Amino acid sequence: MTEFTFKTIIRNATQIVTVCENNEKFLTGNKMDAITIQKNSSLIINKKGLIEFIGKDSEINEKYPKATFGNEIDAKGRSIIPGFIDSHTHPVWSGDRTFEFALKLKGATYMQIHKQGGGIGFSVKNTQQSTEEELVDLLIPRLDRMVKTGTTLVEAKSGYGLETETEIRMLKVIEQAKKKHPIGILSTYLVHSVPKNKTSDEYTKEVLEEQMVEVIKSKKNGEISPEYIDIFCETGVFDYEQSKKIMELGASNGLIPNFHGDELTNMKSPNLAREVGAIAISHLEKVNEEGIQILAETKTAAVVLPTTAYILRLEQAPVRKMIQENVPVAIATDYNPNAPCTSMPLTMHMACVSCRMTMNEALVASTINAAYSLRKHEKYGSLEVGKFADLVIVDSEVWEHIIYQLGEHPIWKVIKAGNVIFEK
Numbered sequence: 001m002t003e004f005t006f007k008t009i010i011r012n013a014t015q016i017v018t019v020c021e022n023n024e025k026f027l028t029g030n031k032m033d034a035i036t037i038q039k040n041s042s043l044i045i046n047k048k049g050l051i052e053f054i055g056k057d058s059e060i061n062e063k064y065p066k067a068t069f070g071n072e073i074d075a076k077g078r079s080i081i082p083g084f085i086d087s088h089t090h091p092v093w094s095g096d097r098t099f100e101f102a103l104k105l106k107g108a109t110y111m112q113i114h115k116q117g118g119g120i121g122f123s124v125k126n127t128q129q130s131t132e133e134e135l136v137d138l139l140i141p142r143l144d145r146m147v148k149t150g151t152t153l154v155e156a157k158s159g160y161g162l163e164t165e166t167e168i169r170m171l172k173v174i175e176q177a178k179k180k181h182p183i184g185i186l187s188t189y190l191v192h193s194v195p196k197n198k199t200s201d202e203y204t205k206e207v208l209e210e211q212m213v214e215v216i217k218s219k220k221n222g223e224i225s226p227e228y229i230d231i232f233c234e235t236g237v238f239d240y241e242q243s244k245k246i247m248e249l250g251a252s253n254g255l256i257p258n259f260h261g262d263e264l265t266n267m268k269s270p271n272l273a274r275e276v277g278a279i280a281i282s283h284l285e286k287v288n289e290e291g292i293q294i295l296a297e298t299k300t301a302a303v304v305l306p307t308t309a310y311i312l313r314l315e316q317a318p319v320r321k322m323i324q325e326n327v328p329v330a331i332a333t334d335y336n337p338n339a340p341c342t343s344m345p346l347t348m349h350m351a352c353v354s355c356r357m358t359m360n361e362a363l364v365a366s367t368i369n370a371a372y373s374l375r376k377h378e379k380y381g382s383l384e385v386g387k388f389a390d391l392v393i394v395d396s397e398v399w400e401h402i403i404y405q406l407g408e409h410p411i412w413k414v415i416k417a418g419n420v421i422f423e424k
């Protein structure tokens with residue numbers, strides 16, 4: 001078998017959107033609108049799947065005169081961007097909630113449906129009754145759809161179990177998908193809601209005294225590998241103190257707090273993030289001025305979910321204000337049975353139109369800032385030497401077409417660590 005010097009070379013792309021070039025952890029303020037782009041350039045990927053070189057094709061002969069490549073891709077007339085990082089999803093569930101969408105279209109609110117046992121409760125009932133294999137079979141095609149729209153790394157939560165066995169089963173399902181699917185997956189243990197027959201206090205106690213112990217035990221056994229602890233901190237679900245106790249216990253067991261906050265009501269989530277050392281808060285539709293200042297000071301990532309506010313007809317999170325105040329803003333699909341959108345390009349389009357982001361800001365929020373929101377910025381989120389070669393080749397000379405072509409997705413190839421995982 002021929003031994004190649006490098007895994008892959010992608011030659012002569014009209015644009016390589018590197019996003020940033022100085023190993024920045026995240027971009028804030030005006031820097032979000034000042035992404036870096038290399039024109040008419042080539043990119044070399046080494047055998048470890050890492051970026052070896054980005055620059056002019058003419059430099060390659062000089063720098064690597066004898067190099068051979070396992071795969072040569074001609075990207076003339078096309079552009080390259082980093083693979084999207086979908087930093088907030090709930091992709092493991094069973095049961096169809098189309099009927100709830102119909103109710104919401106007629107005016108029912110998220111909390112009305114939730115209180116009647118629908119919403120999360122409906123997904124919980126169905127997920128509890130599904131086997132690990134059934135859930136894996138539902139998850140894999142969802143991950144396929146993510147890859148087709150350019151996502152190369154996804155955060156995936158548990159949270160439709162609400163009892164120990166099903167929560168751990170969901171995390172095992174994610175574990176199986178990590179082995180079976182080429183997309184990168186990071187998993188989160190999510191304490192999502194209160195089971196029907198319990199009060200919030202009772203369930204908090206159960207999580208603290210029993211469920212968390214089992215989750216940590218399974219993690220230590222190597223059956224599951226959650227890296228983050230998440231909670232739905234919301235009026236009528238888990239209050240500030242309950243959320244704090246659960247995240248603190250998670251943190252003391254090596255899980256990093258990264259939670260749902262200030263979605264339907266203001267919960268002082270940024271204060272909570274500061275207290276528990278959370279790396280990110282998702283939603284933030286109801287964050288106030290004081291909260292934004294805290295996010296800016298602590299550099300807690302704000303993970304904005306435009307699809308949710310769109311579907312629930314809520315006001316979007318105050319993204320412009322957060323960018324102006326130098327909060328690291330990320331965006332994610334929130335893929336779940338309430339907002340069943342797997343597409344980052346569609347989410348970016350919504351972020352531009354509904355949250356008034358520029359296309360550059362939306363790209364930063366889906367790449368380097370999304371990586372930061374999961375503390376994976378050292379190896380992901382921009383196209384820089386030494387990072388993983390996770391990227392999308394856009395079927396256009398102008399990278400912005402990935403956002404502009406609403407609902408269409410001009411994607412030619414998706415590459416993960418140097419391997420083509422989707423092509424048209």
Ligand SMILES: N=CN[C@@H](CCC(=O)O)C(=O)O
Binds near residue numbers: 090120260308337
């Ligand atoms: N807000 C809480 N959780 C999800 C919705 C989950 C569901 O409705 O099933 C979210 O992030 O939007």
Ligand SMILES: [Zn+2]
Binds near residue numbers: 282
């Ligand atoms: Zn969510």
